[in-house]
Amino acid sequence: MSATDRDMLKLPKKKFKMWNWVWVILMILGLVLSVNNTQTSLPEFFANFDQFAEIFVQMAQPDWSYAGTAIPYLVETIKMAIISTVIGSLLAFVYSLLIARNIVHNRVITGVLRFIMNIIRTIPDLLLGSIFVAIVGIGPVAGILALTVFTFGVVVKLFYEAIETIDPGPSEAIKAVGGNGMNNIMFAVMPQILPYFISYALYAFEINVRASTILGYIGAGGIGLQLKNTLDMFNYNQTGMIILVVFLVVLVIDFVSTKAREALMR
Amino acid sequence: MDTTMKKLPPKPVTAKSRAIKWGGWIISIAIIIWSCTGIDFGGIKPTAGQITGAIFNGLFHPDWSYVYNGSGEDLVSQLWQTLCIAFLGTFISAIISVPFAFWAANTRHKKFWVSESGKIVLTFIRSFPEIVLALMFIKAVGPGAPAGALALGLHSVGMLAMLFSEAIESLDDGPAEAITAVGGSKFNVAVFATLPDLMPAIVSNTLYRFDVSVRSASVLGLVGAGGIGYPLIIALNYRQWSRVGIILLGIIVMVVVIDWISGAIRKKLV
Numbered sequence: 001m002s003a004t005d006r007d008m009l010k011l012p013k014k015k016f017k018m019w020n021w022v023w024v025i026l027m028i029l030g031l032v033l034s035v036n037n038t039q040t041s042l043p044e045f046f047a048n049f050d051q052f053a054e055i056f057v058q059m060a061q062p063d064w065s066y067a068g069t070a071i072p073y074l075v076e077t078i079k080m081a082i083i084s085t086v087i088g089s090l091l092a093f094v095y096s097l098l099i100a101r102n103i104v105h106n107r108v109i110t111g112v113l114r115f116i117m118n119i120i121r122t123i124p125d126l127l128l129g130s131i132f133v134a135i136v137g138i139g140p141v142a143g144i145l146a147l148t149v150f151t152f153g154v155v156v157k158l159f160y161e162a163i164e165t166i167d168p169g170p171s172e173a174i175k176a177v178g179g180n181g182m183n184n185i186m187f188a189v190m191p192q193i194l195p196y197f198i199s200y201a202l203y204a205f206e207i208n209v210r211a212s213t214i215l216g217y218i219g220a221g222g223i224g225l226q227l228k229n230t231l232d233m234f235n236y237n238q239t240g241m242i243i244l245v246v247f248l249v250v251l252v253i254d255f256v257s258t259k260a261r262e263a264l265m266r
Numbered sequence: 267m268d269t270t271m272k273k274l275p276p277k278p279v280t281a282k283s284r285a286i287k288w289g290g291w292i293i294s295i296a297i298i299i300w301s302c303t304g305i306d307f308g309g310i311k312p313t314a315g316q317i318t319g320a321i322f323n324g325l326f327h328p329d330w331s332y333v334y335n336g337s338g339e340d341l342v343s344q345l346w347q348t349l350c351i352a353f354l355g356t357f358i359s360a361i362i363s364v365p366f367a368f369w370a371a372n373t374r375h376k377k378f379w380v381s382e383s384g385k386i387v388l389t390f391i392r393s394f395p396e397i398v399l400a401l402m403f404i405k406a407v408g409p410g411a412p413a414g415a416l417a418l419g420l421h422s423v424g425m426l427a428m429l430f431s432e433a434i435e436s437l438d439d440g441p442a443e444a445i446t447a448v449g450g451s452k453f454n455v456a457v458f459a460t461l462p463d464l465m466p467a468i469v470s471n472t473l474y475r476f477d478v479s480v481r482s483a484s485v486l487g488l489v490g491a492g493g494i495g496y497p498l499i500i501a502l503n504y505r506q507w508s509r510v511g512i513i514l515l516g517i518i519v520m521v522v523v524i525d526w527i528s529g530a531i532r533k534k535l536v
Binding site for chain 2 (some may be wrong): 027030031033034035037038039040041044045048049051052055056076078079080082083086118119122123124125126127130131134135136137139140141144210213214217218227231239243246247250251
């Protein structure tokens with residue numbers, strides 16, 4: 001075997017990528033800093049693991065008789081989620097049309113409205129909940145308002161992006177055969193965006209059902225209040241029951257809504 | 267002129283599809299009406315408008331003295347702690363997620379029920395309320411930031427492992443087969459084919475999850491698991507609106523900056 005043959009058998013040398021090392025070092029630095037700041041120690045956690053496990057074991061034996069108490073609250077939670085999804089996504093519908101750049105051509109208006117939308121989107125749902133509890137007082141109304149704003153943030157972002165990607169062909173065709181603006185929206189824009197809108201609203205509904213089950217924890221109505229009560233009284237069997245029914249409902253709603261969205265998009 | 271040309275062709279609507287459409291509308295409207303019944307819309311505090319005004323006033327006249335005073339209880343150090351909780355939580359969950367992802371990924375050489383069981387476990391973790399998890403960890407390690415970080419670390423697994431497993435499912439078999447063909451061992455396959463292919467997806471999904479974790483970490487303080495949520499709830503309870511304003515501004519700025527940075531990095535990765 002000649003020298004050139006041996007050279008050809010060798011793999012090409014990997015390029016030395018400095019950035020990879022920079023990232024690794026940054027990651028390690030971040031890890032050290034955050035462990036230091038939060039004073040987290042895994043040994044301490046494992047030393048107290050039996051405390052953690054004990055709660056879990058109690059939750060794993062749900063108190064079946066508690067289901068009768070929990071279900072009415074769960075129904076209220078779902079009602080809250082439905083109302084806020086409807087209001088929030090209707091608001092989002094109008095707002096998305098205003099910030100879509102192929103519908104409103106004024107860049108200043110869309111820019112300002114988008115800035116407001118982005119700020120609303122940054123606030124987490126539970127924070128919204130606690131602010132609305134401070135404003136309107138304890139009860140389901142605070143939860144509905146918080147979820148409405150939250151739904152609005154979720155749907156607007158997805159929906160205006162969908163509007164901007166619609167095919168201009170049908171609109172042009174309708175204009176070409178002499179249709180007016182109303183005809184354009186009715187026959188060209190709406191048929192294209194409506195399936196997206198319903199799909200995103202359903203998606204927001206899935207998130208809302210999950211979110212609404214804990215909103216009650218801070219006093220915003222629904223089953224979260226029972227969650228807090230049972231936890232405060234150390235009735236972990238009942239907490240387990242609540243988590244179980246919530247899990248089942250979330251599972252069913254996710255399944256139905258995923259199937260519905262698949263059917264819509266077909 | 268031929269008048270038949272002016273007629274539009276009839277819409278392809280059958281009785282069945284029309285029935286489904288109307289049925290869907292009627293059911294959804296019935297559900298919406300049903301959901302409006304039985305909810306107590308009363309009980310709104312009469313001062314609601316006043317408080318809203320006060321909060322907006324606080325947003326525009328924030329309590330600047332709270333930003334930094336060196337005591338460790340100020341806005342900057344609380345936000346920094348929130349970031350640290352999110353970082354540590356994401357780090358822990360990224361490590362735990364990898365084996366879970368391989369369990370739940372529906373690849374060719376696996377029995378159907380293995381990946382299905384993994385997916386159900388992940389769904390369960392996802393829908394286990396974060397706050398309950400935080401409270402369980404508070405029982406174990408005491409109130410404060412560690413409980414928040416651990417709770418986030420465990421909770422994020424549900425979502426992150428699902429995203430990872432989707433990445434594994436969409437892996438190309440080619441590189442792995444090539445390495446097996448030239449006589450590579452299973453270890454070689456993992457190091458030279460699976461890992462390099464998977465790395466961008468893992469990093470990008472983890473960064474995305476970090477965004478979400480920053481939002482979650484700013485909420486966990488509401489139950490005493492460290493971070494900015496605790497001073498916020500105190501300020502809300504004591505009606506210190508200017509402080510509420512500065513905390514909200516701080517959270518918004520932090521979330522926007524983190525979203526922007528991680529978005530820029532993810533764009534570079536793809």
